[in-house]
Amino acid sequence: MNPLRPRKSRHNSNYLYLLPAFIFYILFILYPLSDTVYTSFTQWSGIGEKTWVGLENYKNNLSDKKITSSIKHSFILIIFYSFFPIIIGLGIAGMMVRIKVKGMAIYRAILFLPQILSMIVVGIAWRWIYAPKGPLNSGLDFFGLNDISRAWLGSFDFALIAVGLIGTWVMFGFTMILFIAGVQKIPKELYDAAKVDGAGAFAEFFNVTLPGLKGEIVVALVFTVTLALRNFDLIYITTGGGPGTSTMIPSMFIYKKAFQMNQVGSASSLGVMLTLLIFTLISLIIITLREKR
């Protein structure tokens, strides 16, 4: 990189500043992405030639009940990862409009904790909570609710909900912090005006706080929905997709098909579908919430 070049090539030399970053980006992001798209139209076991099959993999995915139900699981997880934390965060932020709490820095540091730790660590902590002799069952037994206690992560009926609640636990502190910070940016005059108009707490929340937090809500939705749809680490360490396929999600299928079942073409098509799903949902969130503004 030499910025002291003759003046003629001055503008071309500017591109040199972009070069190193783009080399990495092209080699390790854009090229693999295009390769996945290509492989998704082929049948390939990982060795030998790829056989072009057109849309076959996609058709098979959409008619495979295990795969469609894994997408359904992802949408159920969105409720736990996204909607619950956002509702909790909004509720608390709505109450905090005029209250300045001392020691907020400490609360914030604690509430943010699940965000910084490896999902493998989080998963192991929760595996213990949900274990047959773990704290949850001990608590239920203590209150004489022995009938309810069970191996939560091994239960066909409860495993998905149990994993979902971990997601709520990971996310609720983040949405709280985000929304409380957002509320403080809403001009005080708006609240004063609402008060003059005789608005109660509910009217104040729906007319001032909620519209004022629109930007933060978009951010929280995009962040949490993306995580709910990917979510590989937590499922891998807690249930591995089981029992049966009751907690299977697309990213787990991608891993299993590509690296355990040698169905690389099929795994690639699932990868493309997951990417498209995430892009579509993010665009929908941004478009619908922006236009209402």
Place this chain on the structure above:
Amino acid sequence: MKKVDQEKLIAHGLFIFGSIIVLYPFFSILFLALSEPGARISGFTIPTGVYFDNFLKAWTDGGFSLALWSSLIVVLGVVSITILCSIPAAYAFEKLSIKGASPLFALLLIGLVLPYESLIIPLYYSMRKFGLDSTYWSLILPQIGLSIPFSIFWLRSSFRSIPVSLSEAAMLEGASKLTILIKILLPQIKPAILTLTVLLFMWTWNEFLLALIMIQEPEMRTAPLALSYFAGNKRYGDPAITAAAAIWVALPVLIVYIFLQRRFISGMVTGVEK
């Protein structure tokens, strides 16, 4: 009691309640890890004393001294190269004239929301083709690519906040573009670079899927990967040792977090907002 006081009391109550919910799983595995080895533990047992045996056992049996070392190598590689490549790129996007800057930048934005899962298959086969699988490079190189979009994004907005007059004055004195970047602009965005370093450290440290696919040799496993193998093998064994292992893996990030928590929080909150 005044109404304001009452409100504050309720607020504190809510925050304390939330904090307990967040902390409970961590304390429950901490108690588990500190319990007497071989003791029959159930969820409500209060530890009778503090024993570090489980921590020692996890350290030696699980090979966590090697795993922490592997993770450190990968983190150093990813963070340093990412930042070195992203600074000039962010500078060029914000302060230099580049034709086609907006489509190029838009191309980078794709990387911000792209799920990893769509890249791992070709990454695995390319790494194998070049003999890089089961080397640290197979973890470092892809994670640089993944970290670059956010880093350029983050640094570009930091450059934007520096008044133009600063660099213009230097330019009039005949300073070159590179000198302006190094001598004048970089000192201004030091805090932003530190925050970025902390975030990249955390994300790289916690990365799991890539390591799961690329690394076959036990002695090269990164910390989360070693933990998952350890927990998998001992699934029907001693949960106390697994708990101790989890704490070993969490500890480095936790220590950095205790000292720099403001940077983590402001970085992630403003980072995702941007």
